[in-house]
Amino acid sequence: MIYILLFAALVFIKICIFSFLTMNPQVFFSGGNDGDYYDAYARGADLVTSSVWPDVLRGLNEFGLYSRQGVSFALMILGVIVIPMLVVRLSTEQGAARNRNISYLALVMISVYPTLFYYTLDIYRDVAMLFVFLLGLWAVRQSFESDCLSSRLTAAVMVLLLGGVLFLLRGYLGFAFLIAFLGCRLVAFRRFGLFTHVVPILLVLNFFFALGYLQPLMKYRSLFDAFQGGSDLGIRFDTVYEFIPDFLLNFFGQFLGFFFPSFSAVVLFFLESLPFCIGLIYLLRNRRYANKFVDFIYVFSVVYALIWLLGNDNLGTATRLRMYNYVGVLIACFIVYQRKAYFIQAASLRRDGSIVRE
Structure with a gap:
C-alpha cells in the first residue's frame, strides 16, 4: 500500500508541475529544443525528418486534432500513469513466483526516473x-x-x-x-561470462572497426565535433589499437554515467545511473534465475547499447537513448528477484519435507 500512496503522490506532483508549465508557455515552450522542430513540421513547415513522429503530428494537424499542449498532455498521461503501470505489469512474474507487492516497488522507481518525466513535458x-x-x-x-x-x-x-x-x-x-x-x-543470460560474452564482443567490434564496417557510426559520431558541447566526451575512436580502451571509457561514461561535466550530470548519476549499476550487479550475480524473457532483454540491451554507444558522444543525448536499457534492466531485476525468492522457498520446503519424512 505504501508504494501505491507514493505513486499517487508523485502523480499529483507531476501533474501540478505540468499544469504550471502549460499555464506559463514562456517557460514551457522556451525555444531551442526538438519540440519546436516537431511543432513547426506539424504545422506545415518544409523540414527534413528522420523518423515517422513528425509525420504523425502533421497527420493529426491535417485532421484538426493537433495542438502542442494537447499532444503534450497525452504524452504526460502516458509517461506519468500508463508507462509506470505497464512496467509493474511486466515486472510481475507469472504463476507461483508472483509477488505483486515487490513488483509495486518498480512503480515508484520508474516514477522517480527524472529523464522520463522531462520528456513528458513537450511533444518529444x-x-x-x-x-x-x-x-x-x-x-x-x-x-x-x-x-x-x-x-x-x-x-x-x-x-x-x-x-x-x-x-x-x-x-x-x-x-x-x-x-x-x-x-x-x-543466447542464455544465465551463462553470461566475461570470457564467453564480453571479450568476444569487444574483439569482434575491434575487428569490424579495422575492416571499416563501423564507419557509418563513426561518421555520425564525428558530427558532434561541430557542436563541441560541454557534455561531449570527446572520444573519436581514432585508431584500431585504441578502439577497445576508448570503447570502455565510452561505456563507463555514457552507459554507466561515470562522466561529470556539470552538476546536473552528478545529480543524474545518483538518481539514474547509480540505481541502474546496483540493479545490473544484482542481475549479473543472480543470472542463474533468468528466464527466456530476461534473455530477450539481455540480447536487446547489448545490441541496442552497442549501436548508440558507438554513434553517440554526448552525455545529454545518452540519458535519452539509454532509457530503454535502464527500464529493461529494471524489469529484469524484479523478475529475477521473484524467481530467486520462489526457488529458494521451494528448496527450503523440499528440505523441510525430507526432514519430516525421515
Missing part, C-alpha cells in the same frame, strides 16, 4: 517510443509464456508489428528489438 517522441517498446515487451513475454499456441503466434506477429513501429520511430531501436526476438533463443 521519446515517451511514445518507450510506450511502444513496453507494449513490445509485453508481446514478447506473451509469445514465450502463453499456454495457447494460437496466442503465442498472435503475440509473435504483434512483436514484429511493434518492432516495425519502433524501426519507424528510431531505426536502430527497432532493429535491436527485432534482432533480440530472433537471437534470444540462441
